[in-house]
Amino acid sequence: MQVKPNIAAMRGYVPGEQPQSGTCIKLNTNENPYPCSPKVKAAIGRVCQTGLQKYPEPTAKDFRLRAAELLSSECPNITPDWILCGNGSDDLLTIITRAFVDAGDTVRFPLPSYVLYDTLAEIQGAVCDRVAFNADWTLPLEFSSDREGLKLAFLANPNSPSGTILPPVEVLRIATALPCPLVVDEAYVDFADESCLSLPSQNENVIVTRTMSKSYSLAGLRFGYAIAQPQVIEQLAKVKDSYNCDAISIAGATAAIDDRAWFDEMRSTILATRKRMLAALRELGFECVDSQANFVWCNHPEKPPGELYEQLKAAGILVRYMKYPDWGEGIRITAGTDEQVDSLLNQLESILG
Amino acid sequence: MQVKPNIAAMRGYVPGEQPQSGTCIKLNTNENPYPCSPKVKAAIGRVCQTGLQKYPEPTAKDFRLRAAELLSSECPNITPDWILCGNGSDDLLTIITRAFVDAGDTVRFPLPSYVLYDTLAEIQGAVCDRVAFNADWTLPLEFSSDREGLKLAFLANPNSPSGTILPPVEVLRIATALPCPLVVDEAYVDFADESCLSLPSQNENVIVTRTMSKSYSLAGLRFGYAIAQPQVIEQLAKVKDSYNCDAISIAGATAAIDDRAWFDEMRSTILATRKRMLAALRELGFECVDSQANFVWCNHPEKPPGELYEQLKAAGILVRYMKYPDWGEGIRITAGTDEQVDSLLNQLESILG
Known part of the structure; x- marks a missing residue:
């Protein structure tokens, strides 16, 4: 059975983890934390x-x-x-x-x-x-x-x-x-x-x-x-x-x-959370990029992102650790609900503190 | 804007007609006439x-x-x-x-x-x-x-x-x-x-x-x-x-x-209708192929299939007229409900009679 050589050589795209249990705080695949209309x-x-x-x-x-x-x-x-x-x-x-x-x-x-x-x-x-x-x-x-x-x-x-x-x-x-x-x-x-x-x-x-x-x-x-x-x-x-x-x-x-009203409300809620999360992450010493999306890309000068990812995961919080060959690495954190972001910030404080 | 030459040269696949109004009898795309479980x-x-x-x-x-x-x-x-x-x-x-x-x-x-x-x-x-x-x-x-x-x-x-x-x-x-x-x-x-x-x-x-x-x-x-x-x-x-x-x-x-019980019941109903439809079409003079699917492929010796398709369509009954270059043509009729098949057979009788 011979697939095309380019297919055989591929590793295949690996999407962000999608645990189906629902007990973790999921800030890794930029989903909207609020229900749809x-x-x-x-x-x-x-x-x-x-x-x-x-x-x-x-x-x-x-x-x-x-x-x-x-x-x-x-x-x-x-x-x-x-x-x-x-x-x-x-x-x-x-x-x-x-x-x-x-x-x-x-x-x-x-x-x-x-x-x-x-x-x-x-x-x-x-x-x-x-x-x-x-x-x-x-x-x-x-x-x-x-x-x-x-x-x-x-x-x-x-x-x-x-x-x-x-x-x-x-x-x-x-x-x-x-x-x-x-x-x-x-x-x-x-x-x-x-x-x-x-x-x-x-x-x-x-x-x-x-x-x-x-x-x-x-x-x-x-x-x-x-x-x-x-x-x-x-x-x-x-x-x-x-x-x-x-x-x-x-x-x-x-x-x-x-349903424009629903859309507008969810959008402004997420933008407010993003703003707050960005400020709090910077407060914790993170280097963050200003975001025009529903997530924030950041790195901490004292803690490798792979370690941060693992420690957050152990605490039940999923963020996305990304490493690009010939470029660098970092973590990408989705703007979740205010409660989810509070849990994240508390956890980060305890990890970094 | 240059798509690949093979794409530009294509006509594109044309699926069977999908009228959304719901007033016609749809026997053209081999859908199951019964609801799902x-x-x-x-x-x-x-x-x-x-x-x-x-x-x-x-x-x-x-x-x-x-x-x-x-x-x-x-x-x-x-x-x-x-x-x-x-x-x-x-x-x-x-x-x-x-x-x-x-x-x-x-x-x-x-x-x-x-x-x-x-x-x-x-x-x-x-x-x-x-x-x-x-x-x-x-x-x-x-x-x-x-x-x-x-x-x-x-x-x-x-x-x-x-x-x-x-x-x-x-x-x-x-x-x-x-x-x-x-x-x-x-x-x-x-x-x-x-x-x-x-x-x-x-x-x-x-x-x-x-x-x-x-x-x-x-x-x-x-x-x-x-x-x-x-x-x-x-x-x-x-x-x-x-x-x-x-x-x-x-x-x-x-x-x-x-839901095996639902599946079995729908399946045997359709098989019974297919058997009846096949016999009735032959009774009307159609040359039909014995079918192992939920449709019947047929041709009438006195009526071109393209005309049959058009006349049935005018009467609100959709069947699939198929013409294959270098091969031939015919009509493919889905085994619908018994009522739909009765309407089809009545209409065919009046067209052919």
């Missing part, structure tokens, strides 16, 4: 009532209609045919990679960033061109330079694990300079001050992806969407599985984006 | 109660545990590490293609069969090697022959649109002769007299895929699984999206396979 449950109940025996609408039309309405208030061009829905934004990142990248091509992305970009390139048999961030979390000009065989670039914006963001004007400059499509992965954009939503209208090469996992508390439901010019969406749609979104996630995601 | 709804309700904010267990462990228990009664070797879960079996067919096939490689499958195999090969930039069935729906020896660059073979068994099946002993012969993995797509196997479940234990090259869409009435939920030797599953798992199955579909699918 109650309207989601009601919508799911209605789908169950109608029945699950029929295939879903293949293009998640209901979601696209409502999302286009909302997004067009920010960017008037956007209509439903600018939107492609996916089984989480990972599904969209996969679809995009398969549409543009052949074995031997090059995929560019920053270092450190979302490790899945490495995995997607490896599965495709492509070469990874990792461009290290500058010390101030800007990108060197090299990121937008031409290179033979370069077929796709990913930019998580806000970035993970740093939580930093490049302003839309800079992202547009990058997209314009690049000889290939640029995916602006906005998984965390709802926690940021600005977005790149208007960029696809200005440049055909920009594809913005978003997820319902974080700001809408729907990581368990798997729903994301991409925004690009219609002729781009049309090509990407050929690569998706026919029924990549199920009937329940379509209804749930549509109900979630529709 | 009520235990599915209860399980989904429990997930909603727990909340959707956390990522699902990445390997659908609960499902694999229960499925392994059930499958091992038929094939004792099977343990949870023989099972890979997917977002519908289409997700698994996609994963398998990406794991084994590079641009320029060859993918083999019968003609006529599931059209998605063509699409998956095209997306991957591979060559399609379509081997026509013999007149009696057996496969010529050519199907198991070696060929340079052959990296994967698909066999829908039971086949669609024919509803015919190759016996396991013949499938094992094919797998043994082939120089590459053989996917035995058992989407319809629950309506058949035998299955190839024991083959992966006998030959590392066999991967069996199954879906909850048809026999478990869960097309709207998107859940399928693959069965293969653990070292094969391990490689395939590297290619899947981290969270390809959502928390709701995992819980729903697990509840569905657990």
